[in-house]
Amino acid sequence: MNASTALLTDHYELTMVRAAMGSGTAFRRSVFELFPRRLPEGRRYGVVAGTGRVLDALENFRFGDEDVSFLLETGVVDDDLAAWLASYRFSGDIWGYPDGELYFPGSPILSVEGTFAEACILETLLLSIYNYDSAVASAASRMTAMAGERPCIEMGSRRTNEWSAVVAARAAYVAGFASTSNLAAGRRFGVPTAGTAAHSFTLLHDTEEDAFRAQIAALGADTTLLVDTYDVTEAVTRGVELTNGRLGAVRLDSGDLLTQAVDVRKLLDxxxxxxxxxxxxSDLDEFQIAALRAAPVNGYGVGTQLVTGSGHPACGFVYKLVSRAASQDPDAPLEPVAKKSTNKGSVGGRKFALRRLNEHGIAEAEVVGIGAPPEGDHNDRPLLVELVRQGEIVGREPLDAARERHHRSRGELPSSAFKMSRGYPAIVTVMLDAEGEATFNPYAPEA
Amino acid sequence: MNASTALLTDHYELTMVRAAMGSGTAFRRSVFELFPRRLPEGRRYGVVAGTGRVLDALENFRFGDEDVSFLLETGVVDDDLAAWLASYRFSGDIWGYPDGELYFPGSPILSVEGTFAEACILETLLLSIYNYDSAVASAASRMTAMAGERPCIEMGSRRTNEWSAVVAARAAYVAGFASTSNLAAGRRFGVPTAGTAAHSFTLLHDTEEDAFRAQIAALGADTTLLVDTYDVTEAVTRGVELTNGRLGAVRLDSGDLLTQAVDVRKLLDxxxxxxxxxxxxSDLDEFQIAALRAAPVNGYGVGTQLVTGSGHPACGFVYKLVSRAASQDPDAPLEPVAKKSTNKGSVGGRKFALRRLNEHGIAEAEVVGIGAPPEGDHNDRPLLVELVRQGEIVGREPLDAARERHHRSRGELPSSAFKMSRGYPAIVTVMLDAEGEATFNPYAPEA
Known part of the structure; x- marks a missing residue:
């Protein structure tokens, strides 16, 4: 995963730069923004994940000799562009929402300022990272909110692409998951890993008792035994006997989990x-976790629905040119630009954002300023942090800082944010012009 | 992507092997099978993709010194297991459905025979690859079936994890897509790449005409102009003028595509x-492609719904131990095993499969033999191919072979397979015991 990320890019990013080099516009100073037009249908908040990964990916965004040869041979680039790509280093500025922060419709999650060319060709990579990582984090946060104090274990690696699995574990950890099954996530991101045994381990042995004895001998009495390969009651009884009542946990992976949990708790006691x-x-999602609140359950292992965003596998973030200079003079002023297409318009001009908090510290609005930072009072919290300054990465932080941020930010939400029914964003987005006046707002909820 | 794949593995695979080494069962000869219990709800067939990738991933499944150190330091493995992992090479046999083949409930997509330990620890990686790649291929095949002779262009990279994007392009190509936007897929898998320009390119220039002139100068009159940044009629007219009527194509990315396509066709003519x-x-899926059949459209660019499996982002394949010897003697006979859990049971014994074709070459059933290959008549087609023989990879093939196989296999389906309404699998799965008699079939459609 330290491989070059430069070819994780759409063909058209390079043809645009090639044509713009021809027209003398490629190096106009520009601002691109990455943002969501809306939340996934019915969701009340979203969670940003991917920021730290973007910084790593940016560092590895280097076109090697073989990459450039490939692009020349296939006719994607011409000699001028090939030479430029070979020495590509992003030299601009990036501000953005840090990992774990919440987002709402119109939140300016990332702002990339540089020449058109250097900012344009990052589009695909930036969107890929944020669209997937944030989809997982947004689902994960709903799950950990429903689980409350009970730990959630990420075990979805097998249900998504093998490299997605690694970063899904990272995103889930940011959003409050306690651990992951994924060993690469442990090594790369320091996420705690966990796991004991599958049904195949029981089937490998001549009897379930043999399997349990083997597992306890290797992993200790505090291990978690999988008890539904044959008969749950027999398995639980056996596991308790073999550990003299000191068995760490039992895992239920099939059947009606609620009634089984009640029965097994009684049996254990x-x-x-x-x-x-x-x-x-077994196929848990945030709704099932909520439904198990009253059950005597001590932890949840979540797979498919976590790594596929629980019905919303991509966030729908877009990356749009919002300002650019009218010449390649580095001192030429930025001018807002926006397309006017039906149902997919955008708002020109660079955005700034803060979260408006009331006197009790409860979030009330996402305030987006166009062209200037909105003025806030002392409770309000600016949302953009500096990530890259003149090409130098300045925004790195430990993963636990992101996890703590998420916990704090989510704690600011009004309680309506945690209703599992479909609804509108928990707070409204307010758009302000450079004078601080409310202006056209494409992100108002459909009442 | 040539990095080691060994840590793309769930923690519990290693703790199982560790405990089995302790109980003297880790090296019992075993057969694991990868299969779907059912198709995604409402789907009529599935498409296998990932087989060629599995062979590459197997070759890179090597625990490096730092991997082993990490596993020792975190207590996942003990010294014995660490030593075994450090010299791990898969030495067994693998048979499977090749890339592009169709699958149905119970299809034994992959059969892995080796010691328990060597086959067990591949579980996570194999499932990750097949569950994602086949989800994309299955969605892609429905799209290309609805598109008919009109080409489909894969442009979903930005809507999925950055490395998923590369393999999504591969899977889509196997299932009939003509090209991809993803440059890494071009370089790595030889998938043709395509692309011209986004809205930002138009906005970068002072006028749309400047942008069109620049694009045509760089990419030729045969390029595709994006015509919905401002006014579609003006843009189309301008593009035709600037190319003296030789413009390659126009792209519509917003609004009501059907009525716009009709209007633009009239205008162009x-x-x-x-x-x-x-x-x-613009948010196309197989249903929208079908709805545009009557429109004067010449090609479809598909993004989000392709790379997220069009509502089914993971296939639900599982990997189960189905046979194992009762001792570590390499000559000990294999014995079928199966768990009995409620609603998640499995069928013990190694499976073989053929597709039953009638006298007209139309598929009628997926015939799965338990413990012995089912007997077929001269029209029937065996489905498993040899992929790995005693650790040596023997099943590699060019990607175009997979693409052609998919075209042929899909051509065998009855026409009911291509109804877009929700339905049952297009053909039934028949389970036969070793004597060729019909036996318990958990894959019968719910009537």
């Missing part, structure tokens, strides 16, 4: 294993 | 640009 936990897995 | 094609993009 009757056997004196009052500290043995119950972990449930 | 009235301007004499009768050979200028119309390409449509």
């Amino acid at each position: 009757s056997l004196g294993a009052v500290n043995t936990r119950i972990i449930v897995t | 009235s301007l004499g640009a009768v050979n200028t094609r119309i390409i449509v993009t």
